[in-house]
Amino acid sequence: MTHSNSSALTIFNTYKTQTYESKTIELRSPILHIGSEVSQLNPFEYVQVGTTIYLPNPEALAQALLKQGGRFLQDYMATIEKKESIASLIKLAFGDTWQEKLKQLSDVRPLWTQDEGQRISMLRPMIRNGIGQLYIPGSSIKGAIRTAIANYFLNHQVPPEQGVSAIESELRKRLSQGELGNKQQQKFVDDTLFMDNWFGDYSLQHQGKEYNPKYIQNRDILRAVKVSDTSPLVKHTRKNKRGKKVGFNSPVVAEVIVSSHFPDWLAKYKAPLYVEMVRNVRTEFTITLDQEMLSWFRHRQGIEIPFSTIDDLLQICQEFAQQQWDKQVEYWQNLRNNRHREKSLNFDLVWDNFYGKPDCPYTLRLGWGSGLFGTTINHVFAPDVQQQIRDTCGIAAPNFEAPKSRRTVVNSQGDIRYVPGWVKIQKAEG
Template sequence: MSENKLPWKIKKYKARFVALSPIHIGTGEVLPACRYVLPPEGQDQGWCLKESFSAGLLAEGRISIKDYMEKPLSLDMPILKRGVDDGNFLYPISFTKAAREKLKKEVKPFVRDGFGRAYLPGSSIKGMLRTALAFSFLMNEEQARKNLLKQLDQLEPKGLIEKMNNVSPKNIKEIRKKNAARVSLVENLFRPLEKEKTDPKYDILRAVKVSDSEPIDTPLVVAAVNIFTSKGSRIEPLSSDTPPTFCEVVDPGTEICFEITLDEGLLVKLGESNPSKIRIKNHYDLLSALQDHARVMVNIEKSFLEKNGVNDVWDKEYEQGEDADYAIVRLGWGSGWTGSSLFPILSCDDPEKETPKRPLSRKIVISSKGEPRAMLGWGKLYIEEIPE
């Protein structure tokens, strides 16, 4: 086949993600507490056990159904003192002090491969890119933003943005309920105007492929997370009766690598038929969109913490540097509406300004005393071209 029949130009990029705060990407499942073995006092490393081993303890009557469902095990316990075959350890894991002291009932596991190794799914990263591209486009194209607002309002009897600005326990489920028409409006930002070209094969992100990451080679950590809500000038737990949520998280400082592939020829072809929608030429467009998104969410979250007297939870590392070769991102569970929705850019004329109408609750990692300790989901992303 002649070269002129192969117009696509493939560019590969190495992406390096550095966790700045605890990161959790879950499976949608939970594991009973007895799947976890706490380390002896003074040691850091515990374990997650294979399901068959924990179920065997229950079947043999060595633990009660109550303990099976509610309590982690310990290597000091009599039922384990006889030793556990290494084949029954699924993967090593550490525990925060809060998790060691408070863990019961269940843990949200991090997504893992068939060998029990944690990794970042390419689909989660691509979803983050998609949100940032749409956010940046709407931030820089006022008419497109007004058009989308009008279309969204036409879908809702009382207006979606009005509902989100007046969120309450009564309407939160309605707001969060998946709505195919809403999704379609946002997806059309990535596709040409012509009706016959609004199907997924014309989506410009077809030309962007994101691999699953390499396995994360350091043990994850079980952390305790609580929901805090703003009350005047302070934050407090949403409910004093609600126990923390326990989840496996990537420790801050962990570096994780994956690949991004751009079909630059296809980007050009799809961009030509998509002149007034989202366009991508190269990886700099991805970084630029992520940086636009970062500047808005950083200001909102920093302002929220300052207004509620928990400045020590904020880290300057979360702030997007000017002319930087990286982008600050939020990824996974707990990144909230700033990290995974378009609401900040649609809800008011100044999206960077914190307003009383915005959501007042945040998921925050807690200390053993139940105090706010760290935000979830913050990271730094570098993208560099792989030489041919």
């Protein structure tokens, strides 16, 4: 018997979890950046003093300027309207104590650079919660898990007639006929191609009755998975096993190198970016799997749900991470160090500390810098399809493999050392 959509929705909305698994998950990362709604800060939103970046609290700064009297507050508002730097205004308003006052009113970030005179013109901020603390949204983690599950479906569950060849054929057709639509529509093309089928083509069987909800979100198997935001990324120190103090959740402004390569695989310098990042991340979040709700889902074409425990989810993520890693190893073992446009492109530390290891030590790739391979299942498609998708949906780079460029992070000694976004997630001890 098939019941109405409203009946199914009522059951979903009034259902109280009876059987579930909930685990605290520890998340670690060498360095990462999760973007905010604002892609870059305006000149009035930060002040650079040598190798220190100050991010003033606008409300606190406005109140402090008001207390100084005169036209300082009005001048501050005018500076914001003109989108100009507030550095000279702060010096004038607070006199000899301006730097101390600025420190009191700001989040302070060291700028990783060896050049004392280095001036940054664009700064990408990291996401903050409602009270201004850095964190990782649960939605970002769950989105990465969803992509890992899609990868697992394709590798293990989907019948051949719905597999890579079929998806590639449809993609080639849509690309050749210009049917991917505008930029907004392109973001959701994978939903109509396969995601809606793999995650949402389910009926629900509960208490001996079958329900067929109208809306995809009510048929989505990941409705049974809840992922919390992480704890705030609060800077702190701990002693390691050798008794040495180690800093965690250290916010920095780092230079990010955007590079690609010439046809002979000599490294090619494209551009630098300055990004607010968190170094040596240690935090926690919670995954809750409603096992009873998950048991309700029945795929209309018989595809099995590939997880029933949180351990299953972590293993699925690990498999996807390894496949991404393998693709990166292919790239980096071919790349040759080079000096280009007065920039020394020496990636030996990236190889030594990351891709020189055949086994991926991470479980997911999150946030900015993870690229097409980290946020999609593009790695399974033929190179020419990858390229056409990139050229259509992103920034075109005709006759060049996709993804074309890589992002790496320069450390405080000026060496290209880190790759952003790789994270290890595992059940927390205790």
